[in-house]
Amino acid sequence: MPTESPRVVIDLDLPGPTISRHIYGHFAEHLGRCIYGGFWVGEDSPIPNVGGIRSDVVEALRALQIPNLRWPGGCFADDYHWRDGIGPREERPRMVNSHWGDVVEDNSFGTHEFMALCELLGTDAYISGNVGSGSVQEMSEWIEYLTRADDSPMAVLRRQNGRDEPWKVPFFGIGNEAWGCGGSMRVEQFASLARQYSTYVRKHADNEVYRIAAGASDHDYNWTEVLMKSFDKLEAGDGPAGPFQGISLHYYTMTGSWGDKGDATTFTEDEWYIALARAAHMNELLTRHGQVMDRHDPGKRVGLVVDEWGTWWNAEPGTNPGFLYQQNTLRDALVASLHFDAFHRHADRVVMANIAQTVNVLQAMILTDPDSGALVLTPTYHVFAMNTPHHDARSLAAHVIAPEASRTVEGKDMSLLSASASTKGATAHVSLSNLDAAEARTVVLDLRGRDVTGFSAQVLTAAELNSHNTPEQPEAVAPRKLDGIRRHPRGLELDLPAHSYVTVALELGVDD
Structure with a gap:
């Protein structure tokens, strides 16, 4: 039986405290x-x-x-x-x-x-x-x-x-x-x-x-x-x-x-x-x-x-x-x-x-x-x-359900997927980190409470874990458009490259 993809559950209609820009x-x-x-x-x-x-x-x-x-x-x-x-x-x-x-x-x-x-x-x-x-x-x-x-x-x-x-x-x-x-x-x-x-x-x-x-x-x-x-x-x-x-x-x-x-x-x-x-x-x-x-x-x-x-x-x-x-x-x-x-x-x-x-x-x-x-x-x-x-923006709880995506580090279990989210007006923003050094993951954004009328995503990753920018290679690590994002019955589905950071911009329908 195939393993279910990791999910991040977000109730778009339940905003929490404001994330101060000062952080x-x-x-x-x-x-x-x-x-x-x-x-x-x-x-x-x-x-x-x-x-x-x-x-x-x-x-x-x-x-x-x-x-x-x-x-x-x-x-x-x-x-x-x-x-x-x-x-x-x-x-x-x-x-x-x-x-x-x-x-x-x-x-x-x-x-x-x-x-x-x-x-x-x-x-x-x-x-x-x-x-x-x-x-x-x-x-x-x-x-x-x-x-x-x-x-x-x-x-x-x-x-x-x-x-x-x-x-x-x-x-x-x-x-x-x-x-x-x-x-x-x-x-x-x-x-x-x-x-x-x-x-x-x-x-x-x-x-x-x-x-x-x-x-x-x-x-x-x-x-x-x-x-x-x-x-x-x-x-x-x-x-x-x-x-x-x-x-x-x-x-x-x-x-x-x-x-x-x-x-x-x-x-x-x-x-x-x-x-x-x-x-x-x-x-x-x-x-x-x-x-x-x-x-x-x-x-x-x-x-x-x-x-x-x-x-x-x-x-x-x-x-x-x-x-x-x-x-x-x-x-x-x-x-x-x-x-x-x-x-x-x-x-x-x-x-x-x-x-x-x-x-x-x-x-x-x-x-x-x-x-x-x-x-x-x-x-x-x-x-x-x-x-x-x-x-x-107003914070949104992002519940990560990814039991298979974990690793023991220094005697403690660490999730290899991290997420947070926020909303402002008719938009929302989701941050996703795939901490796995070698394995890409398909992740479902389980989006509830408001209609998603549009979406786009950016990804920050590189060929090597220690990739860095220099005057000779100033864009060795730079954001680019993420093409691996699509509709899913629960909301959206994304392909996260190994060792990557992804942000997803959502356009939302009218909040009833």
Whole structure:
């Protein structure tokens, strides 16, 4: 008797929580060639730029509709003093970037340059404030400098530095990795500081600011527990939580240990599956941190912000190991798709996420060649691009029924098919990942509740598991039209190639 094809059951008429576009956020740290040589080339560069900001990088990221950008760190944030990055560039003091390569930072890219970048990108600023080595006054004055419109001392200073109108800063981070590079603190110590510092990140004029306290690493559920206990009267009802409104979570995917994380492009089939299984672990982390939060905040007034996630491999041979430059393969693309499936499933609690990082560092969207100046879009970039219809759409539960499509990885069963879905108006969007390294699969989309009047699909795959894009082969991994899609009595039937990511766009009939 033939085995029934795997099915993904989706009730198109039962939308759930909205998937915030902010889960497709990005992260730019003063690390390696992310800022200098990535975003920033300087006004005198032969590479086309606007005020020193590289034009083709901006164009590529605008195509992704990136919703927010986190800066200046990361670990760098808790060594960064914002006054060093304002005023004439030639007069700015230097500092040592002790975390990333032990290089000297000249502060030529500072507050004004970052906010100009956000304006060019059409994105929201997410500023990370310095708790580890900074003061309450310093943080308070920074938000005043950024957002106040009158003749306050910091507004006057901003005008002296060439910016008349204040900026909007919707998101402000209260420290970073306070358990580690942000101060090696105990959670009880940091919880008190988070309350104190957040109080002084004030709302000026009409700038509504969402304050995000540095949260847990991986499975440190106690850190989340203590932070949740520090909130004021979450049970009281409506309105924003206080004195901060969100807590963060950091989780990186690797196949080895911190000392030997695994290679970006040279890996075995077993390492392929290990990476994907560890990426899929994000769903468990969100579930369990969410359960801790639910005990204290059943009304979900506090947001979970996964503001560092992605693959972390050994640095590419021949590059500075402190610069965290790594190639980006089809495997990285599927790591991203698995994370987005998890974020979609937890849209009721996950309000923002930021991949680490945007350009030339870790799981980047974009790689720039330091010799030729060429720009390369990575496989991960294409996953972000294929997923733009999910932005601010209503989530749809996607139930995967595929008992034969599984594999035991590190002692646990892992499904080789992952899916998520959303709807917006008269459309729906389905994401499907076939994690099988070798086997293609025919999958039925069991679509219920609304008529499907039209459909199309894209696929991202490549000949090899470690295929990646280079200046010489910029489209070795790039999306193309999927022809293997057709009507089926239950809805649609798709042919998923091995090791592939597929998105399906649906046109829906009138919702009765």
